[in-house]
Amino acid sequence: MRIEDVTPELSHDRIDRLREALLAANYTADGVLDTLGPQAHAALGRGEPEPAIRATSEADALHTLIRVFLLGHPVDRAAAEQALHPLTVEEAVAAGVLVHDGDSVRAGLDIRPHAATGNSWWIISDLDADTRPSNLPVSREHVLGVGHASLSLIRATPTRQVGSLLDLGTGCGVQALHAGTHAERVTVTDVSERALSLAKATFRLNRIDVEALHGDWFEPVAGRRFDQVVCNPPFVVGPARTDFVYRDSGLSGDDASALVVGRVPELLNEGGTAHVLASWLHLEDEDWRERVAGWLRHTDVDAWFVQRDVAEPELYVGTWLRDAGIDPKSETGRTKSAEWLEWFEANGATAVGFGFVTLRRNPGQQPGEVVCEDLRQAFDDPLGAEADEWLRRIEWLRQRPTREELLRSPLVTAPGLVLERVSSHEQDGWSTFVHRLHRTDGPGWQHEVDEIGANLIAGCQGALATDELLELLAAGHGADSAELARSAEPVLRELIRHGMLLPAEWGPQR
Known part of the structure; x- marks a missing residue:
């Protein structure tokens, strides 16, 4: 054995x-x-x-x-x-x-130091590919250590102080270690007895008090609510099987991610947030945004789906075979590759998307905002702080549902916002044809605006309401002020959502 x-x-x-x-x-x-x-x-x-x-x-x-x-x-x-x-x-x-x-x-066992945010811990897991003997295959019950996915979820989780936090499917327990720095009470669950045993050993080794519960999916915490939930589920997309418990759910396709996104809000207190890693199929006749938005079961949930990567089936299959220590060139590797790729083809899947999902259960059952967007550019800042600010910004926008309410508000440009101009040389000199805004912090969003838009943003210094700035611009450019206001509203909302413009009432530090 x-x-x-x-x-x-x-x-x-x-x-x-x-x-x-x-x-x-x-x-x-x-x-x-x-x-x-x-x-x-x-x-x-x-x-x-x-x-x-x-x-x-x-x-x-x-x-x-x-x-x-x-x-x-x-x-x-x-x-x-x-x-x-x-x-x-x-x-x-x-x-x-x-x-x-x-x-x-x-x-x-793998026992290694793990340091972050001024803390130093030890994490116990099963041997990784660099330390396990070549003749020791990866077991179905293998407990994964700290990988890139785990670290990316840590960086995508806000660290504001909360009372109660649930780590759903804890694995080796690394999410719970980090959660303990900002949560008063931490609960973890896992369907794998081996994973839960190693996680509890990790917590004991680090003198951290954690409630550990064994069971499948949501059963161990049925009827309970938390201020924050983190989840790195077994999100590998493919046929319904469980070759490895840490990555395979036994559900077909992206049903595991759909299950977590749909059900996790039920575990949240009002105002509570969840932060989930997920994968989703790209199908021939379906927009991925419509697919993931359809996973939500409750209308009072704000949801931010951020797609960080997209892989075609061939790359996806090869990557996960190597993850399990299987050589794609071997007989076993070729057999599994063929079965997996045939499943993709039979289900009309052209690619697999991967990313983060931020969810908030709104107080008073307020209707939620659902935004799905690509964020595949490189950036250095942790996404967790941005997720908290994104929720704060859409709450501010929700309180100003009409154009008039929005435009009555003074705005300021965010610190670190820069404007790039691209010009071509013409007979009369340089002619600017691109005005591109860049956030130099956070996710590094970019937006193109026209010349009037660039001038409007330059005038957002908190002294005048936005509608007053638009009146001045309309007069200066000979434009119709009502039409200018109509065209400016969706642009302003998008720039606020992306943290390029901020409410002046939030103060200069923002």
């Missing part, structure tokens, strides 16, 4: 002694970086182990722990005994932390 097919025996006592050993060895994010040095540390992150191997040649506890857990190397039993003291090697083997490898021992 493979180690991933059984639940590890990670008792509180063993976890406490493991914590003591890790602290004594300074097996922390800073300790590892200081030992390896920036170049070897960066190389290890790229999957290039040799510099780290050369930097850990000494027989001390920290070097041993790095070799075992970060490099996946077998080490001498005596060295492991010294590094893990007061946890004995036999107890570590019984707990699944180590496994025997001839006369040596090697990692049975």
Whole structure:
């Protein structure tokens, strides 16, 4: 029986002694970086182990722990005994932390430092591709560590203070660790007993109090409500199967994402928000925006669907095969590829979209705003802060449903907004034919406007109401003021939604 097919025996006592050993060895994010040095540390992150191997040649506890857990190397039993003291090697083997490898021992679990936002934790998961032996296939019950998807959801989750937070489908527990920095009470669920066992060990190892519940989808928290929900569901799109619990839901197509988006608002208190990773099909005769908007089951929910990437079926299948350690060129890989690609073709799917969904349950059952948009440009700022501000801006717009109410409001340009002009050389000199606004922070939105629009935005300094600015512009350009107001309204609403123009009442810091 493979180690991933059984639940590890990670008792509180063993976890406490493991914590003591890790602290004594300074097996922390800073300790590892200081030992390896920036170049070897960066190389290890790229999957290039040799510099780290050369930097850990000494027989001390920290070097041993790095070799075992970060490099996946077998080490001498005596060295492991010294590094893990007061946890004995036999107890570590019984707990699944180590496994025997001839006369040596090697990692049975992935235990690695994780640092962010001024905090340093350890995360326990199953061995990743860089540390698991080549002859050890990925198990159906595999518990994934901290991957790119996990980190992207962390960055897309607002960190405002909340009372209660639910991590739906916690996996290794990384979302809950970050949630604990801004939530008074954290609850996690998972359908996998193994995942829940490793997550609870992670929480114990880091001295974090978390309520952990076992069960499928929403069953463990039926009838409860939370201020915030985060969810990184098994969103892989394809046939209805469960090859790997961490990524496959057993539901067909994008039904898992549809289920979460449709049902999560029921878990929210009024004013509560949810932040979800999701995938959706692009079909031949359907706009993806209409597809995902149709997932919503409640009319009192604001929803922001942000598409970050789109992959054609061939790339999508190859990526997820490699994720499972399957060579697409192997017989198994070719068989699975053929089945998967045939499913895409039979269902008229031309691509798979991937992105973030922000949801808010509106107080008083106010009708919600649903916006679906592409955000495939590169940007550095975390999307979580932008999600909170997006909700704040659409709430402000909701309170001004008519053109007159909107235009009576003074506006200001957002800090960091710049205007790019593109001109062509003509007989009389340079003629500008593009006026493009850029937000230099957040998601880096861009909008093209005409010359009158550029002049209107330049005049948004909070001193005059927008309708007064439009009257002045109409007089200066010989335009009809009523027509100018009609054409300006949708542009202004879009610029406010994207944080390029802001209500003057919010103050200069905004």
